[in-house]
Amino acid sequence: MPARFSAPRGTFDVLPADSVRRAELYVAASQALTRAGYGRIETPVFEDTALFARGVGASTDIVQKEMFSFEDQGGRGLTLRPESTASICRAYVQHGMHKLPQPVKLWCWGPFFRHERPQAGRFRQFHQLDVETIGTDDPLADAESIILLDGILRGIGVPGVELRLGSLGSPASRAAYREELAAHLRSHENDLSADVRSRIDQNPLRAFDSDHAGTRETMASAPTMLDRLDSDDAEHFEAVKGLLDQAGVEYTLDGTLVRGLDYYTRTVFEFTSDRLGAQSALGGGGRYDGLVAELGGPETPAVGWAAGIERILLALGERAEEPTLDVFVAAADGQRERALAAVTELRGAGLRADLDLAGRSIKGQMKQADRTGASRAVVLGDDGSAKLRDMDSGEQREADLATILVELKESGG
Ligand code: HAM
Numbered sequence: 001m002p003a004r005f006s007a008p009r010g011t012f013d014v015l016p017a018d019s020v021r022r023a024e025l026y027v028a029a030s031q032a033l034t035r036a037g038y039g040r041i042e043t044p045v046f047e048d049t050a051l052f053a054r055g056v057g058a059s060t061d062i063v064q065k066e067m068f069s070f071e072d073q074g075g076r077g078l079t080l081r082p083e084s085t086a087s088i089c090r091a092y093v094q095h096g097m098h099k100l101p102q103p104v105k106l107w108c109w110g111p112f113f114r115h116e117r118p119q120a121g122r123f124r125q126f127h128q129l130d131v132e133t134i135g136t137d138d139p140l141a142d143a144e145s146i147i148l149l150d151g152i153l154r155g156i157g158v159p160g161v162e163l164r165l166g167s168l169g170s171p172a173s174r175a176a177y178r179e180e181l182a183a184h185l186r187s188h189e190n191d192l193s194a195d196v197r198s199r200i201d202q203n204p205l206r207a208f209d210s211d212h213a214g215t216r217e218t219m220a221s222a223p224t225m226l227d228r229l230d231s232d233d234a235e236h237f238e239a240v241k242g243l244l245d246q247a248g249v250e251y252t253l254d255g256t257l258v259r260g261l262d263y264y265t266r267t268v269f270e271f272t273s274d275r276l277g278a279q280s281a282l283g284g285g286g287r288y289d290g291l292v293a294e295l296g297g298p299e300t301p302a303v304g305w306a307a308g309i310e311r312i313l314l315a316l317g318e319r320a321e322e323p324t325l326d327v328f329v330a331a332a333d334g335q336r337e338r339a340l341a342a343v344t345e346l347r348g349a350g351l352r353a354d355l356d357l358a359g360r361s362i363k364g365q366m367k368q369a370d371r372t373g374a375s376r377a378v379v380l381g382d383d384g385s386a387k388l389r390d391m392d393s394g395e396q397r398e399a400d401l402a403t404i405l406v407e408l409k410e411s412g413g
Helices: 016-035 049-056 061-066 085-094 139-155 171-187 194-198 204-209 213-220 231-247 309-316 333-348 362-371 401-411
Strands: 046-048 069-071 077-080 104-113 125-134 161-167 265-273 281-287 302-308 327-331 353-355 376-380 386-390 396-398
Touching: 016 104, 016 125, 016 139, 016 309, 046 049, 046 085, 049 061, 049 077, 049 085, 085 104, 085 125, 085 302, 125 139, 125 309, 139 161, 139 231, 139 265, 139 281, 139 302, 161 231, 171 204, 204 213, 231 265, 265 302, 281 309, 302 309, 327 333, 327 362, 333 353, 333 376, 333 401, 362 376, 376 401, 386 401
Parallel strands: 327 353, 327 376
Antiparallel strands: 046 077, 069 077, 104 125, 125 302, 161 265, 265 281, 281 302, 376 386, 386 396
């Protein structure tokens, strides 16, 4: 027997029953975003490795450990995209979108890849809904972006949603704060985990993410960035909070909210659900005022977020459900061609119609009709007769096939 294959570790197949909810989520998101003036962008699934090293940040876990990188036949370093923001900013610069009226509002939906340890809600290929508002530093844009994700999550009924909100300030105040934090860490060096100790200079903020007991204790007495915002950043943050208050969006302030990507400035946020286990983040994002310039474009402030599709579905509790048929057309042997013509006509009129493709007997076909959940069946007898059967009551009556089809089309399924 030849060896059988399974989908690679950390990946999964989306089977028809799972695809219904995903499609509903896609439709809800695309309607909400279209109504809010966002245009859909699609970027390649792989990009130059250097784009992510520069965009996401060389010291991040994503770039250091999690990228699926490879060399193509021409020796170019490529990487399966671990996130979307760097790609969208690359496209913004490449296509001169800074010349368009600002801000440019974009969204995308697709697969992303991170070589993480697989567990519930954490995959190596997962899907994100990503939203970016590029070309404005107005707090209104931060608030609009957060209100949109809040509305999408609530609109589809995700239970137990909470929002954490923080600000990382601007690069200058953050640099001063990092120094202060690094000094604090150094003065407690012996209490820290080896991982945090080795990154004191490179990325001291990541220490807030640690679950190591000694590190946590050290961080409890550390100053947070919220205590050290300069007056412009503090004013910006106050404005964002005020707009969320006005919109009735509840949040918890979190001065220790550290995102796993280096490009953030000012506002950062994360939505979680208590229905998820350890991987509780439904989505997150923030402002990234330096990224477009970092990628060779003009100084361009921007804000955005990404939400994990699988996490949202997990929190919703997936219903296994396939769409049911409106009509099943059963046919005796010599009548199969008429059956195909009939379902084609019904489908053309917008009905969900199907027929047997496996040579079943009429009895077998009626059983199949039952399984598909069809509310009605057309039965084409070998004498050329046609019957319309109500699958719930079992009532049926004979009529001309053309008349039955007209009736079905008029009833709309
Ligand atoms: P992120 O927090 O890295 O942000 O990812 C956003 C969301 O993607 C997470 O909250 C989670 O729901 C989902 N996610 C991430 N990794 C995995 C995984 N391995 N398996 C399943 N789901 C996962 C970003 O990616 C930023 N680009 C967001 C952003 C956009 N910031 C500004 N604009």
